[in-house]
Amino acid sequence: MSNIAKGPISISFDITNRCNLSCLHCYNNSGDGDFSTELSDIEVLDVINQIIEVKPFSVCICGGETLVRKDLVLKIVGKLNAANIKSSMVTNGMYLNDDFTKLLKERGINNVQISLDGKRVAHNRLRNNEKAYEGAIRGLKLLKKYGILSGIAFSPTKWNISDFVNVYSIAEDMNVNEVRLQDLMPVGRAEKNTYILPTEKDYRDLKRIYNQKKLEFLNGETSVALEWGDPIDHLIVFKNHFGSK
Numbered sequence: 454m455s456n457i458a459k460g461p462i463s464i465s466f467d468i469t470n471r472c473n474l475s476c477l478h479c480y481n482n483s484g485d486g487d488f489s490t491e492l493s494d495i496e497v498l499d500v501i502n503q504i505i506e507v508k509p510f511s512v513c514i515c516g517g518e519t520l521v522r523k524d525l526v527l528k529i530v531g532k533l534n535a536a537n538i539k540s541s542m543v544t545n546g547m548y549l550n551d552d553f554t555k556l557l558k559e560r561g562i563n564n565v566q567i568s569l570d571g572k573r574v575a576h577n578r579l580r581n582n583e584k585a586y587e588g589a590i591r592g593l594k595l596l597k598k599y600g601i602l603s604g605i606a607f608s609p610t611k612w613n614i615s616d617f618v619n620v621y622s623i624a625e626d627m628n629v630n631e632v633r634l635q636d637l638m639p640v641g642r643a644e645k646n647t648y649i650l651p652t653e654k655d656y657r658d659l660k661r662i663y664n665q666k667k668l669e670f671l672n673g674e675t676s677v678a679l680e681w682g683d684p685i686d687h688l689i690v691f692k693n694h695f696g697s698k
Contacts, residue, residue, distance in 0.1 A: 467515045546589040551598075571620060611650065
């Protein structure tokens, strides 16, 4: 009986929709809109207290760009760690610096996922920012420096799908723990930029490479795990609530 989960396996909490980037494929239009109705720090921490009561195994701090609320992130991680709940975070990496990454480690963060959608040209083009790639790589280096488990999120588009092998090589070189892919969801900003959607052939080619790398991992030939995420939940939630905006 002790192996039966007593609460949710994982909870994801978007603490903001603000963002320092304007990615063409963002499923929830992060960085756009009216932020006056966002939860205050006190309200967010109250939600965290309620989450702690249901005893999930882990909580993922999401956005928007989570690190536009750095102080709040540290408070959340500290609270979860004190309650013996694992915490993770997603970020574009641009706001990670030495001091803050050290604080994340001290507060007890378990895992940080950074978006990396190709080498410099492809990544920066998708994010409308010429410094985005530099920020992501710097962030991955800092996570490695402080011994924080790291992951890379890769969203395939027509522009970067051939770059997946390069991203996986970067993950190997930087001792990243996992690379996570997920089909591009045509909602949010991506719904307005459908010209970047991969073709069926693009996905078949990518799946072939993914399967090859997955087999290499299972055979112990590489240490970088792979996951292909299911976008269905995101599609339902964001299409129903934000699709018309």
